[in-house]
Amino acid sequence: MTISNFTRRAVVGLIAAAGLAAPVAAEVDFSGKTIEWVIPFSETGGSAKWANFFAPLLSEALPGQPTVVVKFMPGAGSTKGANWFQEQEHDDGTLLFGTSGSTQFPYLLSDPRVRYEYNDWIPVMASGTGGVAYLNAEDGAKFDGSANALKDTSFIYGSQGATRLDLVPLLAWQMLGMDVEPVFGIKGRGDGRLMFERGEANIDYQTSSGFLGGSAPLVEAGQAVPMMTWGALDADGNIVRDPTFPDIPTFKEVCEATDGCETSGEAWDAWKAFFVAGFPVQKLAFLPGDTPQDVVDTYTAAFQAVTERADFADISSKRVGKYPVFVGDGSKAALQTATSVDDNAKQYVLNWLKDSYGVELN
Structure with a gap:
């Protein structure tokens, strides 16, 4: 399939x-x-x-x-x-x-x-739900709808673990060619936001409820700059803009605007499969x-x-x-x-986890 x-x-x-x-x-x-x-x-x-x-x-x-x-x-x-x-x-x-x-x-x-x-x-x-990835003010000033100007920056991200929902942003940032180093072990995405607020991380992502309740005030205060959402799905399975954040580009849009990022092929199919799940x-x-x-x-x-x-x-x-x-x-x-995902996508992610983070699950 x-x-x-x-x-x-x-x-x-x-x-x-x-x-x-x-x-x-x-x-x-x-x-x-x-x-x-x-x-x-x-x-x-x-x-x-x-x-x-x-x-x-x-x-x-x-x-x-x-x-x-x-x-x-x-x-x-x-x-x-x-x-x-x-x-x-x-x-x-x-x-x-x-x-x-x-x-x-x-x-x-x-x-x-x-x-x-x-x-x-x-x-x-x-x-x-949806998800929003955002940058600190300094790096956000470089963001122009693509990740081209962000590839030389070293990013720190508070993560629950690469096998958790965080694999969606981690794989997306890697596909964009960004250098994002996760700090594993936080107990919830809110704790990742707190790391961002304290300056211990310079990139973060939150699901929609977490963004609306905790990160949106950072954006309003000029401390954070939205980078992208993961998008939403229309009735034909196409990725479209998130209805909660219609003014923020999707990862698909940012990928299309970024040198070397492809919205087709094994990496894209794997990312989309886990986004859907x-x-x-x-x-x-x-x-x-x-x-x-x-x-x-x-x-x-x-x-x-x-x-x-x-x-x-x-x-x-x-x-x-x-x-x-x-x-x-x-x-x-x-x-x-x-709780359903294509076997090819699963195998791609298993290989990616091993190669990128030394995580072996089989």
């Missing part, structure tokens, strides 16, 4: 699934209960902002209006928390787990540290795999009600960006897109 056919089928399938109605929830009452929504990252990143945005809305929509508390379990780039969730069993519907592309990528790459299986979990909501369906909410159907239906109906709020489009665009949200059968289709 070619990458273009994969992305086209995936996007069309998701668009169709997004229109499916949620099931009617059975009589489940969460009155007086507390729901723990566990995020396997630190409290400073985009996943934290995503969960903290949805948590009060979910509380209002669930029967009995339980308290929804977001808790954090950082470690091993989210693998620690995902391995923990794999061992959890249904109790009373009061445990929810959130993942991101940094959880998906180790799974896709068969990382030996992964002891979790996405197909054992029950997705109840999925949402897309990591961003159009970037964050997912799960219940344990043995959760009864009536509880699953109740959560599905509640998330459906959240997306149908009259003010949802406005408030979500400001907090998490302008991206689709999938529930019910839509979230199941989204999970398949997020």
Whole structure:
């Protein structure tokens, strides 16, 4: 299967699934209960902002209006928390787990540290996001829509790890011919932003919620200059400008303007495949795999009600960006897109990880 056919089928399938109605929830009452929504990252990143945005809305929509508390379990780039969730069993519907592309990528790459299986979990909501790469003010002044003037600069980047979602920016910068040295080991993208703010890093990237909530003020203050987004996908699988950041060029545009960067071939196909797996369906909410159907239906109906709020489009665009949200059968289709990648792309990335960072996963 070619990458273009994969992305086209995936996007069309998701668009169709997004229109499916949620099931009617059975009589489940969460009155007086507390729901723990566990995020396997630190409290400073985009996943934290995503969960903290949805948590009060979910509380209002669930029967009995339980308290929804977001808790954090950082470690091993989210693998620690995902391995923990794999061992959890249904109790009373009061445990929810959130993942991101940094959880998906180790799974896709068969990382030996992964002891979790996405197909054992029950997705109840999925949402897309974007990403913005940005430079410090000094280097940003050199940026002219291409990376040509940036190739002689040594960049430092705070990274969760090359096998996490960070492989999308790291591979992109390498394709542009930039010298970017990652400092591995941070527990969340918000910690990477803090390194940038302290001057310990001079390049950074954040998912849309993290950028809107933490990096946009740096841009407004003149401390950061947006370089590019990863873009979004249209219904034909083509990369177009991110609807949340329509004034910022995509990586594809910057690549086309940069000497030596190609938007075709093995590197491009691999980058696009992992972009598709990591961003159009970037964050997912799960219940344990043995959760009864009536509880699953109740959560599905509640998330459906959240997306149908009259003010949802406005408030979500400001907090998490302008991206689709999938529930019910839509979230199941989204999970398949997020956990599928072409074998050729996977092998290219495995070779790249070994050659560039000495990381061997097979």
